[in-house]
Amino acid sequence: MDRYNADSYPDPTAAEALENVMREEKVKCYKPCVFICSPFAGDTEKNLKKARKYLKFAVEQGTIPFAPHLLYPQVLDDSDPEQRKLGLFFGMVWLRKCEELWVFGRNISKGMQAEIDKASKHSIPIRYFTENCREVQKI
Structure with a gap:
C-alpha cells in the first residue's frame, strides 16, 4: 500500500483508510x-x-x-x-x-x-x- 501522496509526501491516513476498506472487502468474501x-x-x-x-x-x-x-x-x-x-x-x-x-x-x-x-x-x-x-x- 502506497503511504505517500502524489507529491511524494507521507500520507498515512489515506493509506490506512484504503487498507481498512480492503480488509472489510476480504472479510465479506471470507x-x-x-x-x-x-x-x-x-x-x-x-x-x-x-x-x-x-x-x-x-x-x-x-x-x-x-x-x-x-x-x-x-x-x-x-x-x-x-x-x-x-x-x-x-x-x-x-x-x-x-x-x-x-x-x-x-x-x-x-x-x-x-x-x-x-x-x-x-x-x-x-x-x-x-x-x-x-x-x-x-x-
Whole structure:
C-alpha cells in the first residue's frame, strides 16, 4: 500500500483508510474451509449419496467444504489396504488445512474416529450434525 501522496509526501491516513476498506472487502468474501466427516465403507452407494448431501449443505452454509471420501475413491481402490491407507493419509493432510471438522450421522466408523482424534489433537473445532444436517453439538 502506497503511504505517500502524489507529491511524494507521507500520507498515512489515506493509506490506512484504503487498507481498512480492503480488509472489510476480504472479510465479506471470507469462507471457512471445513472437512466433511461421514461414513464411506459398508453401503458405499448410500454413503456417497449422503456425503454429497452433506457437501451441498456445507456449501449452502457459506463454507468451502472438502470431502476426501468423495474424491480419493475415484482414483484409489478402497478394497486394497495400501491404497486405502494412502487415501486416509491424504485426507488427514487436508484435515490439517481445514478450519473445522463437520461430523455427520450417529455411526462413527474407524476412519471417522481417526479424523475426530486428529482434529482434537490439533485443536480443530468439531461440529456434529445429524444425517438430516441439524447441528447437535459443537466442540
